[in-house]
Amino acid sequence: MLSVPEARERILDGVFPLPAEVVALTDACGRVSAAPVISRLSNPPADVSSMDGYAVRAADLSAQGTRLTCIGSAPAGHPFAGQVGPGECVRIFTGAVVPTGADAILIQENAQAEGKSVTTTTTLASGTYIRRKGQDFAEGQDIIPAGRRLSARDIGLAAAANHPWLQVTRRPRVAIAATGDELLLPGSGLGTGQIANSNTPMLAALLRAAGAEPVMLPVLRDDMADLATLERMVEGVDMLLTAGGASVGSHDLVRRGLEQVGLKTDFWKIAMRPGRPLMYGHLGRLPFIGLPGNPVAAFVCSVVFVLPALRRMAGLAMPVMPPEHAVLGADVPENDRRMDHLRARLDHDGNGRLVATPFPVQDSAMLHVLAESAALVLRAPNAPPAKAGDPCEIIRIDRVLE
Numbered sequence: 001m002l003s004v005p006e007a008r009e010r011i012l013d014g015v016f017p018l019p020a021e022v023v024a025l026t027d028a029c030g031r032v033s034a035a036p037v038i039s040r041l042s043n044p045p046a047d048v049s050s051m052d053g054y055a056v057r058a059a060d061l062s063a064q065g066t067r068l069t070c071i072g073s074a075p076a077g078h079p080f081a082g083q084v085g086p087g088e089c090v091r092i093f094t095g096a097v098v099p100t101g102a103d104a105i106l107i108q109e110n111a112q113a114e115g116k117s118v119t120t121t122t123t124l125a126s127g128t129y130i131r132r133k134g135q136d137f138a139e140g141q142d143i144i145p146a147g148r149r150l151s152a153r154d155i156g157l158a159a160a161a162n163h164p165w166l167q168v169t170r171r172p173r174v175a176i177a178a179t180g181d182e183l184l185l186p187g188s189g190l191g192t193g194q195i196a197n198s199n200t201p202m203l204a205a206l207l208r209a210a211g212a213e214p215v216m217l218p219v220l221r222d223d224m225a226d227l228a229t230l231e232r233m234v235e236g237v238d239m240l241l242t243a244g245g246a247s248v249g250s251h252d253l254v255r256r257g258l259e260q261v262g263l264k265t266d267f268w269k270i271a272m273r274p275g276r277p278l279m280y281g282h283l284g285r286l287p288f289i290g291l292p293g294n295p296v297a298a299f300v301c302s303v304v305f306v307l308p309a310l311r312r313m314a315g316l317a318m319p320v321m322p323p324e325h326a327v328l329g330a331d332v333p334e335n336d337r338r339m340d341h342l343r344a345r346l347d348h349d350g351n352g353r354l355v356a357t358p359f360p361v362q363d364s365a366m367l368h369v370l371a372e373s374a375a376l377v378l379r380a381p382n383a384p385p386a387k388a389g390d391p392c393e394i395i396r397i398d399r400v401l402e
Contacts (some may be wrong), residue, residue: 327355
């Protein structure tokens with residue numbers, strides 16, 4: 001059986017960034033930048049006032065008191081056209097262009113105005129309360145790198161740099177097919193031995209949260225002919241996921257069925273719990289991941305293997321997110337040769353440390369426990385027993401779902 005890191009690396013070696021497309025700035029949040037964003041202007045575009053007050057010459061202000069003549073006004077968006085000379089000032093407002101000749105801003109709280117006369121006892125250094133041209137960024141500056149998932153902050157930055165459109169990586173389109181004669185749509189009348197198909201809607205929701213476009217296919221029955229139809233249903237997608245049928249039972253037919261229509265299998269067992277019967281290969285050029293049928297195992301394997309593959313396809317610079325650190329909230333026994341992923345609650349102790357407490361029952365079909373979990377506690381193969389308070393590594397699945 002392959003180790004988890006080796007299996008993930010093989011999957012990542014077989015997927016590549018998708019082509020770029022151009023979208024409106026308002027549609028770019030959550031997408032991945034496909035090229036650096038270069039500023040079209042400087043921000044601010046000129047020296048501007050950071051406060052309401054008066055644009056003055058710092059050399060005119062003395063400790064004994066100063067009397068200036070106000071020669072005009074400079075609201076934001078309406079620059080003063082003249083020049084500030086000795087003994088003069090201009091009424092100015094936040095964001096307005098500093099008039100020629102002025103080199104400081106006397107804030108209105110330190111000024112007394114009577115008609116056109118402005119007096120103050122404050123002294124100022126040149127540059128006080130002035131935001132210099134290009135203080136935020138300069139024209140031609142690389143302000144957003146390629147390979148970043150764009151946040152609302154990035155959208156604001158791109159807008160300030162005068163970009164109405166952005167070049168982003170196309171969203172991966174991922175086909176999802178659950179397999180099994182026992183599966184029916186949620187809401188169906190379930191007979192003896194039948195269950196609601198939870199894998200397809202769960203995986204579709206996870207893929208959407210990761211920025212992909214899920215394509216939900218019909219449930220595939222435990223029949224070789226039914227599986228052979230899958231090849232015709234995946235035209236135009238970028239990845240194929242199946243859930244179930246990946247084990248070695250007589251009714252687990254996914255591998256054999258897809259190999260009849262051209263699947264080249266890379267591997268189909270990994271040293272992982274939950275999720276040992278995971279398959280990976282290519283159907284033509286289409287990357288294929290066969291997930292376990294147990295819904296918790298399908299989810300965990302998607303977090304560990306599918307999401308990094310999608311990040312690479314989206315062009316993200318770091319497809320594998322490093323684990324975070326916490327301390328255990330309960331004792332855990334020694335581990336066997338498989339890497340364990342324990343579903344756990346998260347809290348903080350009195351010292352502000354993150355505490356991960358694994359649930360006492362870790363059955364891979366218990367969706368209620370998964371729904372209550374905020375993290376996966378990672379236990380290395382053959383790890384010795386660990387006590388509450390010992391350090392551990394975790395994957396934050398609460399953040400995966402944000």
